[in-house]
Amino acid sequence: MARTKLSRSSRITLLLVLFCLLALLQTTLAANPISFCKCVCGQEKYIVALPRDTQHPIFGGSSKACGSCTKKFCLDTNPDMCKDVGTGEGDELVTICFERDSYKDQFIVYLFLTITFGLLGFAGLQPFLNGLWQRRQQRSYSQMPM
Incomplete structure (x- = not known):
């Protein structure tokens, strides 16, 4: 053969393609971020992690996690909230749903780490690779006898 x-x-070119595939692999590992429900009533703030949705949009389902972030959910998880403000019925209660560790954030962090460790590895291997390259050049371009 x-x-x-x-x-x-x-x-x-082959190394760059492999590097790009590794970076894309990291984005798939960064899937399924955690959703949180923030309940705000006056000066009180309460943050609750919402249960993960098994049918995430990436996998063909619909994201229902933020749909459960309601005033009723906030009052059920923390019944003492909004007792001192107004009527206590939750009219002043504001709910905000947000995701921490989004795909973009995780992709940027993984890409930064991959590039940093790649450059450190290359810097560590550079003296060894330069020695190999010089030995190869000496073998291929030897002087002709006179």
Whole structure:
């Protein structure tokens, strides 16, 4: 079986493609962020983690987690909320649904870490690779006898 040699530009292109595939793999691992419900009543603030939805939009379902962030949900999880404000019926209660660790944030962090460790690895291997390259150049361009 014949072994084909790849040119230097082909090797660099192959490494870049593998790096991009690794970065895309990281985004799939960053799926399914956690949703939170923030209940605000006057000066009181209460944050509750919502149960994860097993049918997330990425997997073909619909995200229902923020649909459960209602005034009733806030009053059920913390019955003492809004007792001192107004009528205590929850009219002053404001609910806010948000996601922490979104896909974009996690992708940026993973990409930063991958690039940083890649550059550190390259910096650590550079003296070794330079020595190999110089030995290879000396073998291929030897002087001709006179």
